[in-house]
Structures are given as C-alpha cells and as structure tokens.
C-alpha cells in the first residue's frame with residue numbers, strides 16, 4: 001500500500017492491511033450463501049462452488065477511497081491547525097461523505113457536535129445550500145477560533161455559521177425539537193449516546209444523523225475489544241440498528257460513519 005498525501009499518513013499505522021477472499025457474486029455457479037467470519041474472510045456456507053476465491057485487499061481499497069478526492073488547501077491548512085491543537089478531524093473519505101450527504105439533503109439547518117478546527121464543517125458547508133446555516137458546538141474556544149479562521153479562508157459568509165462555545169450537554173437541550181435537517185456527532189465519546197438521543201430529538205422527519213468514528217480504529221468490529229470508547233460506539237451502532245424510527249447504514253469511510261435517516 002502506497003500513500004503519499006499528508007492527512008492519510010497517520011491512518012496507515014492504525015489500519016493495517018488485511019486480505020479478504022470474496023467469492024464471485026454473479027454467474028451460474030455462484031456459491032449460495034456466504035458468511036462473514038472472524039478475521040474478515042467471506043466464507044462459503046455451501047460446498048457446491050468450484051470457483052477459486054478472488055483475492056482482494058479491503059485495506060488497499062479503503063486507502064484508495066480515502067485518496068479518491070483531493071482536499072483543498074483550505075482543508076489541508078485546517079488539518080494542520082487541528083494537529084497543532086491535538087484534535088482529530090474527520091478523515092478525507094468521511095469528509096467527502098458529509099459533503100455528498102449535505103448536497104443531497106440540501107439542509108437549511110445543520111448541527112455539528114464537535115467543531116474542532118473546522119475540517120468537517122468545511123465539508124458540510126461546501127455541500128449545503130447558500131442559505132443553510134451550520135450550528136457548531138465545541139467546549140474549546142481555541143478550537144472554534146481555528147475553525148473561524150478556516151471559514152474566513154474559505155470565504156464563507158459569517159451568517160452561514162453559528163458557533164456556540166460550551167459543553168454540548170448544556171447547549172443541545174436549548175435547541176429546537178425537529179428543527180434540524182442534519183446532525184453530526186463528533187465530540188467526546190463518553191457522552192456520544194446522549195448526543196445521539198439529542199440528535200434524534202432535533203431531527204425532522206427525513207433528517208439525517210451522522211456519527212463519526214463509528215468503527216473506532218477498527219476496534220468496534222472486534223468483540224474482544226471492550227475499552228470504554230469502543231463499547232460506547234458499538235452500543236450506539238446496535239441501538240441505531242434496532243431503532244424503528246431510523247433507516248441506518250454503517251459506512252467504512254474514514255474511521256467509520258454511522259448514517260441514519262429519521263423516518
């Protein structure tokens with residue numbers, strides 16, 4: 001795996017390459033029924049197929065997807081400031097998904113929980129319509145100062161962003177029920193389940209919930225990992241999947257994006 005651009009660099013050490021064997025999915029002799037086994041190998045549940053598995057490398061494809069779209073200089077500078085401040089922004093693939101979701105939903109009102117240095121906000125704002133307003137919350141005033149600098153560099157009109165400095169648990173209860181088209185959860189993991197519950201209150205029908213780090217450094221998929229953040233994110237994935245009010249999907253972009261539409 002060869003990766004050249006800066007923002008991906010740190011990711012390489014987190015996401016080690018693994019090889020998957022994927023049975024062919026079309027043609028008459030396709031094996032009926034496959035099951036994902038521990039270690040990521042797609043195993044046949046029937047012995048009828050005589051075809052050799054097609055070797056694939058999901059880590060390579062993931063890295064290719066992350067590099068698929070180049071990032072603007074404004075985003076790269078925001079990443080540098082985020083690194084200096086010690087807050088981790090969404091990875092490029094996750095940013096691209098945020099932008100495409102915003103472009104599809106055309107939200108007039110978005111809530112972001114966890115501004116950081118503004119990387120995810122830049123992606124959201126690029127996809128949102130010109131009259132859409134991003135309300136972004138962060139407990140660290142210094143992070144929001146960096147984000148505002150990024151917004152200015154991107155020539156984003158000040159009326160398009162509402163930055164609220166404070167603990168999300170204090171700010172969210174003050175926001176209007178059903179008043180938002182999209183909510184991104186990307187702050188402290190300890191309170192992430194509470195943020196998701198608040199997001200469901202804030203979203204209108206048809207609105208979109210997004211939770212970043214839903215695969216949390218590949219630990220969520222490994223049942224042996226039971227540290228606090230992993231357990232919280234795994235439990236959020238389970239509760240979103242079982243919530244009849246939601247139409248969910250778990251995307252492997254970035255560090256995992258849990259996306260769900262409010263019915």
Ligand SMILES: C[S@@+](CC[C@H](N)C(=O)[O-])C[C@H]1O[C@@H](n2cnc3c(N)ncnc32)[C@H](O)[C@@H]1O
Nearest residue numbers: 089090114116119120138139140167168187188
């Ligand atoms: C992962 S960073 C956000 C990155 C940002 N979404 C991006 O992609 O550019 C998490 C942010 O959550 C903020 N944060 C942590 N605890 C918080 C809390 N209780 N309330 C609000 N923000 C909090 C941190 O200050 C940090 O800026």
